[in-house]
Amino acid sequence: MMYSKKFPILLIALLFPLFAVSCQKNTQPSIPKNIQARLDLANSYLNKNKPRRSLQELSSISENADHIPKYHFSMGMTYLQLDKNDKASRYFRNAVEIKPDYGEAWNNLGRSYIEAGKIEKAKGAYKKALEIETYLTPEYPAYNLARLYNREKKYEQALKYAKTSIKNNWRYVPAYHLISQIFTKREKLEKANKWLNLGAEANPEAVGLLLELGKNYLRLGNKEDAKYWFKNIKKLNPQSEAAQVATDYLETLQSRVSNKQ
Numbered sequence: 001m002m003y004s005k006k007f008p009i010l011l012i013a014l015l016f017p018l019f020a021v022s023c024q025k026n027t028q029p030s031i032p033k034n035i036q037a038r039l040d041l042a043n044s045y046l047n048k049n050k051p052r053r054s055l056q057e058l059s060s061i062s063e064n065a066d067h068i069p070k071y072h073f074s075m076g077m078t079y080l081q082l083d084k085n086d087k088a089s090r091y092f093r094n095a096v097e098i099k100p101d102y103g104e105a106w107n108n109l110g111r112s113y114i115e116a117g118k119i120e121k122a123k124g125a126y127k128k129a130l131e132i133e134t135y136l137t138p139e140y141p142a143y144n145l146a147r148l149y150n151r152e153k154k155y156e157q158a159l160k161y162a163k164t165s166i167k168n169n170w171r172y173v174p175a176y177h178l179i180s181q182i183f184t185k186r187e188k189l190e191k192a193n194k195w196l197n198l199g200a201e202a203n204p205e206a207v208g209l210l211l212e213l214g215k216n217y218l219r220l221g222n223k224e225d226a227k228y229w230f231k232n233i234k235k236l237n238p239q240s241e242a243a244q245v246a247t248d249y250l251e252t253l254q255s256r257v258s259n260k261q
Contacts, residue, residue: 035065042074051081069099076105080112088112096128103135110144123148130164139169146178155182171202173209180212189219207233207242214246223253 031039038061045054055078058071065071076091092109096102110125122144129141146161159182165175176199183192196213203209214229230246237243 031068031070032064035061035068035071039065039070039074042078046074046077046081049081051078054078055082067098069095069102069105072098073102073105073108076108076112080108080115083115085112085116089116101132101134103129103132103138103141106132106135107137107141107144110141114144114148119148137169139165139172139175142168143172143175143178146175150178150182155186158182173199173203173206176202176209177212180216184216184219189216192216193220205236207237207240210236211242211245214249218249227253 038057042054042057045051045057054074058065058075058078061071072091072095076088076095079085079088079091089109089112092105092112095105096109099105106125106129110122110129113119113122113125126141126145126148129135130138130145132138142161142165146158146165149155149158149161159179162175162178162182165172166179176195179195180192180199183189183195193213193216196209196216199206199209200213210229210233214226214233217223217226217229227250230250233240233246234243234250
């Protein structure tokens with residue numbers, strides 16, 4: 001077995017052009033307090049899935065906040081929740097025109113393009129986000145690119161970007177999942193197992209990932225290690241859906257043993 005069964009319990013941290021972006025100091029002026037208050041209130045409404053309330057707040061400052069990239073970003077996020085993807089794209093484009101190194105806006109511009117079915121434009125936006133050296137969460141656009149290439153069955157490119165995602169954040173669970181799925185789909189179970197073990201080392205409480213690890217050991221014919229992970233899932237999070245599935249697997253394995261006796 002590739003991975004030691006003794007490991008510390010850690011907490012995990014949990015959704016997708018072609019010219020380099022120079023790294024510049026942020027020369028954007030500070031946001032007036034009254035506008036910042038409206039932006040904060042709008043974002044709180046977005047967090048509660050109340051985009052119409054957010055739109056009300058943002059509309060009230062539209063004339064005075066048109067030069068502020070955060071305003072355009074919040075408008076983009078609002079229209080995403082309203083399923084108005086063309087408007088969302090327009091506001092995200094406004095945000096990056098004002099602030100070209102706005103990585104979060106580039107990433108969500110890619111998301112709005114995907115929702116609108118503009119896949120190549122989405123790829124360009126995600127790649128733009130990855131080029132920004134000051135962007136703090138590049139694992140997101142890298143993973144989003146990996147998903148797009150996986151959907152197109154361009155597996156080598158998908159693996160490249162999924163690994164880039166992990167390189168930027170070694171504890172990012174979805175990227176480990178995606179890599180293992182690609183290798184499993186290609187019947188490379190040992191390689192899938194390698195990445196699932198790496199994911200388990202990085203995220204010992206990610207029960208969904210541990211469930212995939214247990215299932216993969218079954219595919220490899222290693223029932224003892226599979227049972228170990230299924231039991232571990234039940235200990236870590238007994239109320240989770242993963243624990244229920246793990247219980248089903250354990251009962252099935254036990255019944256097969258009983259039938260042979």
